[in-house]
Amino acid sequence: MYDVVIVGAGTSGAYTAYRLAKAGLKTAIIEMKPREKIGEKVCGDAIGEHYFETLEIDPPKLGVDAEGIFEGVKVYSPSKKYFLTVRGKGYALNRKNFGQRLLKMALDSGAELYDKHTVVAPLIKENAVKGVKARELGKGVREFNAKVVIDASGSGAVVRTKLPREWWVSYKVPKEDIVMAYREIVEVTENPDEKYAIIYLDTELAPGGYWWWFPKSPNIANIGIGVQIKPGNPNPRIQYEKRIRPIIGKRYVKTLHAGGGLVPTRRMIPCMVWNGFIAIGDAACTANPIHGGGIGSSLLSGLAAIQTILEATEKGDYSIRGLWKHHHRYIEFYGAKQASLDVLRYLLQKFSNDDLEYVFEKSIISGDELYDMGTYGRLTSKVVSRARVALKLLSRPSMLKMLKDTKDLMDEAKELYRKYPENPDDYPAWREREKELYKRVRERFL
Ligand SMILES: Cc1cc2nc3c(=O)[nH]c(=O)nc-3n(C[C@H](O)[C@H](O)[C@H](O)COP(=O)(O)OP(=O)(O)OC[C@H]3O[C@@H](n4cnc5c(N)ncnc54)[C@H](O)[C@@H]3O)c2cc1C
Numbered sequence: 001m002y003d004v005v006i007v008g009a010g011t012s013g014a015y016t017a018y019r020l021a022k023a024g025l026k027t028a029i030i031e032m033k034p035r036e037k038i039g040e041k042v043c044g045d046a047i048g049e050h051y052f053e054t055l056e057i058d059p060p061k062l063g064v065d066a067e068g069i070f071e072g073v074k075v076y077s078p079s080k081k082y083f084l085t086v087r088g089k090g091y092a093l094n095r096k097n098f099g100q101r102l103l104k105m106a107l108d109s110g111a112e113l114y115d116k117h118t119v120v121a122p123l124i125k126e127n128a129v130k131g132v133k134a135r136e137l138g139k140g141v142r143e144f145n146a147k148v149v150i151d152a153s154g155s156g157a158v159v160r161t162k163l164p165r166e167w168w169v170s171y172k173v174p175k176e177d178i179v180m181a182y183r184e185i186v187e188v189t190e191n192p193d194e195k196y197a198i199i200y201l202d203t204e205l206a207p208g209g210y211w212w213w214f215p216k217s218p219n220i221a222n223i224g225i226g227v228q229i230k231p232g233n234p235n236p237r238i239q240y241e242k243r244i245r246p247i248i249g250k251r252y253v254k255t256l257h258a259g260g261g262l263v264p265t266r267r268m269i270p271c272m273v274w275n276g277f278i279a280i281g282d283a284a285c286t287a288n289p290i291h292g293g294g295i296g297s298s299l300l301s302g303l304a305a306i307q308t309i310l311e312a313t314e315k316g317d318y319s320i321r322g323l324w325k326h327h328h329r330y331i332e333f334y335g336a337k338q339a340s341l342d343v344l345r346y347l348l349q350k351f352s353n354d355d356l357e358y359v360f361e362k363s364i365i366s367g368d369e370l371y372d373m374g375t376y377g378r379l380t381s382k383v384v385s386r387a388r389v390a391l392k393l394l395s396r397p398s399m400l401k402m403l404k405d406t407k408d409l410m411d412e413a414k415e416l417y418r419k420y421p422e423n424p425d426d427y428p429a430w431r432e433r434e435k436e437l438y439k440r441v442r443e444r445f446l
Helices: 011-022 051-055 095-108 236-251 295-315 325-350 353-361 367-376 381-393 397-418 424-444
Strands: 002-007 027-030 046-048 066-076 083-093 112-114 117-125 128-136 141-151 178-188 196-200 210-217 220-228 252-264 277-279
Touching (some): 002 011, 002 128, 002 295, 011 027, 011 095, 011 295, 027 141, 051 295, 083 196, 083 210, 083 367, 141 295, 178 236, 210 236, 236 252, 325 424, 397 424
Parallel strands (some): 002 027, 066 196, 066 210, 141 277
Antiparallel strands (some): 046 083, 066 083, 117 128, 178 220, 178 252, 196 210
């Protein structure tokens, strides 16, 4: 019997295992990949430096688990005539080495790894998760029992989605809240910008998402595209071939690696815990609703789970009540901001290229304000009043109204999440308010 069984040795799973094992808990990680492939994840590989202090781990090292360092991000308008610079140090990770570092930390702290084990089902008894069943590659199915199971299996959420429908935590994520992404690691003759990760907004090329060019080194780049899953939206790989490759043009030398994946780009799932169970990372929808960055926030959700489980261990209470504080911790770290940015996502997914071009051309938002929005999830009144001047002159009152409503709804969403129920008894009423708020958001941006 383990204290904790963690499903998935990705970023959130390995980090959580490290801290729990270090605190003395008997911890197992169950991962379907072979040990040497852990960390190999199709990704944009970019992470901001600011996470590492909170996580209390060393930032990546250049030449070890980082391949490049950014001074910030540049966001381009659809015509590429305008851009905003969001300053802030970040890393182009060597994703595999980063994953292997976290794994080593976990194993050195005493966590046990069961690699080549695919989790196939939860073990459920008396309204609680008691463990998981996993199939070892080429062998049979075995059971792992634990006081708490953590689902850190990424966007597939392989445990959470197999829990009984009536458990709040088994919430089904709507398809349109997911972005399908495709990226290539490419050798190039040069990058458009050595010091900045670049995001290109273009609602025709990448509907509901964007495409990116993140330099890794003078001749290597991570170039990719994310598209919202929605009927009629194009396949990102085809868009990459048809639209992005010609833009890379003569700078293209060869493709070193290619692949795709899914990113849930929305607010956190409304309930993340049950008796003996916590979901973290993509399995709980912790990625940023606007840019889909999910490495840092998946680690923060791991940190929330670590603190919650240590407290539950002290009290000997792994019930939904004993684990409930996980929500408050995660909301404080990231969830409140995510809830408000999810409102902004609806606005951005409604915008046309023409609308976006106006926002850039009229300098309605500055790079610092964009940073502020990304960091705190708030749209300042300054942006709305600047928009008022610019858009009135351009006789675009509907866009102005939309911006104003967005700001109000973002504030309301953040406030609602900050008032997350203190205990499970009050959850059903809160959930009704949450549903009602996002119904209004959807209707506003239909
Ligand atoms: C194309 C793309 C680009 C992205 N770019 C960025 C970026 O630039 N910056 C950023 O911050 N985020 C980015 N993201 C998002 C980021 O990769 C994820 O948010 C993050 O990896 C989530 O971490 P996680 O620990 O929740 O899951 P993962 O890192 O996905 O780990 C899940 C682990 O669970 C294992 N697993 C799955 N199923 C089972 C099973 N049945 N049994 C056992 N093990 C299982 C997997 O093998 C994996 O090791 C991108 C995502 C994609 C798809």
